[in-house]
Amino acid sequence: MENERQKRYSTDVLLAEFFAQDDLKALAVDAGALLECPLLVLDDTFHVTAHHRPLGFTDPLFQETVRQGQITYEAGAVISQSDALSAGKADYVKLDGSEYRRRFAPLISSGVRLGYLICVDIDDHLQNIPPETWNTVEQVLAKQAFIETSRHDKPFETAEDILMHLLDGGFSSAPYFYLQTSGTYLADFHPTGFALIDLTAYHNEYLGKRHLKDELRARFPQSHSFLYRGDIFLFLHGTKDFNGFSALAEEFRLKVVMSDGLCDLFELPALYRTAHEALELMMDYRFHGGSVCMVAQLRTPLLLKNIEGRSDLIAKEIRALAAHDRENDTQYCETLYHYLTCCRSLKKTCDALFTHRNTVLYRIHRMQDDFLIPLDDSAVHADLLLGVSLLLFEEKGPDFFLHTMNKAESEE
Template sequence: MQQIKNFILDLRPYSPRVISMPKHNTVVTNIDRITVNTDFVKNTLYIGYESQMQNTLRFLNGITLFLIEDMDEFNIPNKNDNCIMVFPRETDLDEISEKCASLISNQNLVFEDTYILLDAFLSQEKLQDIIEVAAQTINNPIIIIDNSYKVIASSSSCTTDDFQWNDIMSRGYCSYEFISMFNNIEEVKNETKLNQPFFSGCLASPLRRCISRLNVGRNHVGYLLSIEANGGISERNLIFLQVVSRLLAKMIDAGNRTVGGKLYSDYGSILLDCLNGNFSDRKMLMDCMKNTMFKLNSRYYIIVIDIGLYNNTYDIRVDHLREHINQVFKDAISVSYMNDAVILFESGMTEKEMMEYLSQYRDYYAKNKLRIGFSDSFDDLFLSRKYHDQTIRILKLLAKLNPSECIVSYENYKLYDLMLSGLRRNKTDINGYISRECAGIIEYDQQNDTRYFETLYYYIQFNKNLKSTADKLFIHKNTVSYRISRAKELFNIDLEDADVRLKFSYSYMLQELLKADLFD
């Protein structure tokens, strides 16, 4: 069936219409023109006109037909399991025949390549052997990286002098600068191609890259990368690489699922399995943590650095962000996960102390367009995924509610997260939770272009300090004083009442969530 789908893609310029598709897999290895003497057999593609098949089609089953329109009505028997594509009247029979013959010839060559690949798989069953066969077949180097951007296999028989390529090979992983650049490639960013190779240029090299996203279903397990070091990658090579990608994706996915008994070569792999939820229980995790640096009674933070907007202007020969992480979070474990830098940091600092510590590097994060968030502290590494998820949520909140800020703690956004998750779960109109008194002030502001609600909120937040409120709103403190006095007259509010102050606090937060359009 995949072969027929490839035909449809390749013949799109001819505007074919799929009339019927068989339930069984169809593979064609030959092509033939339809004549009055044609003896129809399976595994052959027949090309001709509708009128040639009008009286014959009902007797055929499991046949592949590409027909050019030449009838006003063409009747298709419903019961027969044929593959039929129809082309517009203006289609040239010779041209479409030649094109299909070329496609089948090319496909047959791919089948030969695939046989060699299958033979390597059946005889060796090692990822490295598959990579070597694939690289030799396309005569260009290949690297396989997993979804944490670590190199898990690379060809040694085909090499290149491309600096960036060899830099990744020598490191054994991709720099965060490379990951940021890589994830801004349109096809990678939009996930438009799964196990389908596509080409991409590189600012640091004149050689084109061929990229294939490795997926099993919707489960992303890594990337296949090749580079045109020894010549161009042909259409035949692309079809072959698509087969290679599907095979490798399943091999990698199968390996990822066998956590029990896995020998971990680095601590990052344990963290990744925690984040992916691969440990079924704490005992399995504890067994893997034996003889490691992990301390069972320590306090940890999950720290996430969003590199989606990373201002990557550095020389690619230096892994700047990783150097920063190693300097700031000494002895921490850092991995690339879901296109972010994720750090497991052992620290006895409180959330407030952690915020003060990270604030020393605010200029660095702001300059490089990096956002950094950290979770609540915790001591159960089995729950690492939970604390990673909460950090991801607050980074998304930060981007919407306070985009100019670059550092956020879960502690400071915990109430927002609670509100958002509760309202999403109940699918409730957020306006219904804003207090009646506050809703009246908000409506008055909207109708009269005033800012009483915002002024009252910050006045309460700053413990009725006129100067702090004025500084926050960039107005004179006399203006704040006037607004407060006027609001008390208009709305009859008692700011000495603790319940009133509470209503202003949560109603303002709900308003922020509503304005940020976070409920889509």
């Protein structure tokens, strides 16, 4: 019986196919036949690059995924939320819209996560397949995906392909990029910015209603949304969409960040990097600043996040001030921060702290006399402000620096 099972899951044919041909689609078919299940091979943007569908197999969710060429945002949320997948291990998941359980596994080659293998467990036999068989199948598919991803002459099939290649830093010049956009909607496309949506906490509690992708199309019809590296990317046409995103984020438990203004599509990679870092900051456990933010609101905490932990950059006088605050539950660091950001205006500092003038004046004198902080030397103000800001970021988190955009600013 053991020999029969080993024969059943022999990987010889798959390995022979890998060495004989250079075709991920053919390997996917062989892998599906070996594992005796329907399967999908995804790239790192959650697009379907290959699949195997046995004769007679019917599953609306599987068939729609193949037809669309990408998994649903809901399936993307499963990947984003899985601790096992984040750790590089397989995970079994039941998706809404299908009666079958699925096995998700990351495809990793040379330390690079290239995508995912999704196998449909039509008769509950996948968990009985030997681990060494899974390991071989995943390694072969990952290596072939790596080979095909490395090809520089791969043609672009859609506008999404062009955009993702741009976001990956694949275009060396603007003229070459715009040459590739010819014949697509991108040739005459002028969005004002874009938004990124994190799916980590996604939840659709309205069973039977439209999925998130359908909701985005209905609420933001010109957004051209798509999945990119686990997040939803969509274009904006004016920042007045803020309120619409707030309602969407509350309904589906999302985190949304809206980029700075976009003047030229070729600028996307630089703006994307900042927006993605802002979205990651919003996922920080210390962040409680809301579900929808603009990058402009987060610039200061983003700067501080990038130097977090560098206590060596902070003057010893500031570190002593912070130690006093921690030991005595005082607010000298906050007072120093507001005093400097308010251009040493006593009134504005009192207003920012909601504190009586005499109390603030007492703290300022103590900072100068007891902690030897040179507040009268304008040459060191930038150093003092950076140091106390970094300490406050580590103590209080990004919320302390969250800039609230007013209506006039948000509509500029």
